[in-house]
Amino acid sequence: MLKKLFRYELKAMGRLLLPLYGATVLMGIISAVVYSFSPGVSNGIITIDSSSVVGATIFTIVMVMQVMLTLSTIVFSYVFAIYRFKKNLLDGEGYLMNTLPVTTGQNILAKLLAASLFELLAIITVLLSWFLFAFASTATIKDLWDYIAAGLRNLFVDVTVSDALILIEVIILVLVAFIQSNLMFYASMSVGYSSNGRKLLKSIGMYVAFYMASQIVGTVLLSIISISAGGNIESNAAGHMILLTSLIFSVAFSIGYWFLTKYFMKNKLNLQ
Amino acid sequence: MECRGLWKSYGAFPALRNINLELRRGRIIGLLGPNGSGKTTLIKLANGLLTPSAGEIRINDIAVGVETRKIVSYLPDCVCLPDWMRISELVTFYKDFYEDFSEDKANEMLANLHLDKNQRFKTLSKGNKEKVQLILVMSRKAQLYLLDEPMGGVDPATRDYILNTIISNYSPDAAVVISTHLISDVENVLDEVVFINQGDIVLHDSVDNIRGEKGKSVDALFREVFRC
Numbered sequence: 001m002l003k004k005l006f007r008y009e010l011k012a013m014g015r016l017l018l019p020l021y022g023a024t025v026l027m028g029i030i031s032a033v034v035y036s037f038s039p040g041v042s043n044g045i046i047t048i049d050s051s052s053v054v055g056a057t058i059f060t061i062v063m064v065m066q067v068m069l070t071l072s073t074i075v076f077s078y079v080f081a082i083y084r085f086k087k088n089l090l091d092g093e094g095y096l097m098n099t100l101p102v103t104t105g106q107n108i109l110a111k112l113l114a115a116s117l118f119e120l121l122a123i124i125t126v127l128l129s130w131f132l133f134a135f136a137s138t139a140t141i142k143d144l145w146d147y148i149a150a151g152l153r154n155l156f157v158d159v160t161v162s163d164a165l166i167l168i169e170v171i172i173l174v175l176v177a178f179i180q181s182n183l184m185f186y187a188s189m190s191v192g193y194s195s196n197g198r199k200l201l202k203s204i205g206m207y208v209a210f211y212m213a214s215q216i217v218g219t220v221l222l223s224i225i226s227i228s229a230g231g232n233i234e235s236n237a238a239g240h241m242i243l244l245t246s247l248i249f250s251v252a253f254s255i256g257y258w259f260l261t262k263y264f265m266k267n268k269l270n271l272q
Numbered sequence: 273m274e275c276r277g278l279w280k281s282y283g284a285f286p287a288l289r290n291i292n293l294e295l296r297r298g299r300i301i302g303l304l305g306p307n308g309s310g311k312t313t314l315i316k317l318a319n320g321l322l323t324p325s326a327g328e329i330r331i332n333d334i335a336v337g338v339e340t341r342k343i344v345s346y347l348p349d350c351v352c353l354p355d356w357m358r359i360s361e362l363v364t365f366y367k368d369f370y371e372d373f374s375e376d377k378a379n380e381m382l383a384n385l386h387l388d389k390n391q392r393f394k395t396l397s398k399g400n401k402e403k404v405q406l407i408l409v410m411s412r413k414a415q416l417y418l419l420d421e422p423m424g425g426v427d428p429a430t431r432d433y434i435l436n437t438i439i440s441n442y443s444p445d446a447a448v449v450i451s452t453h454l455i456s457d458v459e460n461v462l463d464e465v466v467f468i469n470q471g472d473i474v475l476h477d478s479v480d481n482i483r484g485e486k487g488k489s490v491d492a493l494f495r496e497v498f499r500c
Binding site: 001004008012015088092093094095096099100101102103196197268269271272 | 282283316319320321322323338339341342344346348350351352353354356365368369370
């Protein structure tokens with residue numbers, strides 16, 4: 001049943017998000033082409049004179065559109081995921097979804113997996129879009145890769161951590177952060193919508209409370225690590241400690257939000 | 273379906289008060305009452321869309337949950353289907369999730385009501401949306417049908433079709449609960465009635481008894497009991 005729920009959720013989200021992602025990638029290609037053929041643009045610097053004003057203007061417009069599409073892709077993916085949870089489980093469509101012969105956990109998990117997948121896809125889409133644009137400003141793929149590699153090397157030098165493990169930790173942390181942020185929204189809404197009135201307002205209130213709680217716990221943990229590392233949080237060991245603690249913290253909060261959402265959806269559902 | 277000491281309050285306001293009710297198979301039951309009497313609340317509780325403040329509700333002697341949803345076919349009092357889907361996709365959706373759903377029966381009813389399967393749900397009129405919803409619900413071979421205002425927004429000709437659909441599709445193994453205040457329309461198909469008022473059950477009797485012993489139609493009795 002989870003597979004079926006997930007399939008329908010992918011379809012419901014994909015029908016709106018995939019065209020947006022397609023447009024964002026297309027914009028990257030258009031930006032690259034415009035960049036390559038604009039006489040007033042070189043090495044990322046726009047020079048406007050009588051011979052290049054049209055090209056420079058078109059390039060500027062294209063850049064603004066790409067930035068707008070980048071923001072839209074990220075923001076809309078998140079907002080739509082939250083909207084789907086509310087509309088499909090706590091609003092009108094909830095009459096259908098909550099009376100299907102599936103468990104509450106399956107209903108929530110299908111939403112969570114689809115939302116996290118599309119959010120990850122949004123990030124990949126945006127990176128791809130800007131990668132395509134960046135490709136146009138370098139001579140070859142090798143040049144581009146050298147540029148990215150140099151950037152990564154600088155990043156590791158800056159934090160004085162050269163261990164490749166830290167990159168893996170960051171990627172896992174980002175993935176868990178997607179899940180945690182979605183579950184925080186779900187938990188807020190499932191608590192808020194279990195009440196008899198002012199459901200949306202109470203959901204926002206719950207979200208603020210959860211957010212503050214996570215920030216307080218995060219700050220306390222960071223302070224403890226900082227003290228235990230003798231104030232040197234840029235050290236290799238402290239870097240690992242921060243990432244691993246953040247990961248444990250995110251997983252713990254995600255588990256908490258999951259059970260809270262499940263409890264309220266199962267025992268306090270209030271579709272008036 | 274059995275309710276024992278069932279209470280439901282919205283804040284300080286009690287919507288249902290100590291409901292004790294037993295509905296048996298093979299009957300078409302009218303859940304009748306004025307607006308705000310608690311009909312919809314009772315049906316939502318039976319579907320797990322609300323949680324009781326006290327007491328319990330069991331279907332086939334099982335607490336409301338995944339197992340009861342397999343045997344209960346529910347028509348809500350609002351249009352609740354995903355509006356981006358085509359009618360054909362909705363049929364597939366029901367087929368995917370309900371083992372007792374008959375695609376042939378649904379297609380036959382859609383054809384009888386001249387509903388184009390390729391049409392998107394959101395492009396349908398309110399009445400046609402309600403028809404599609406009812407067709408999907410009645411295309412299941414459920415053990416309990418809970419129909420909340422099944423004829424609220426449709427024309428009289430369609431009402432007749434809906435009632436025929438309900439009668440012809442229900443089996444002796446099943447119970448059908450119809451919540452409505454359009455009593456004269458449903459009276460002829462009902463076996464028993466439950467009158468509900470301000471969260472209390474004020475009458476639970478068979479239609480034959482009402483007609484025989486009280487010498488009144490259900491509609492006349494309803495008007496008498498609920499006179500403003």
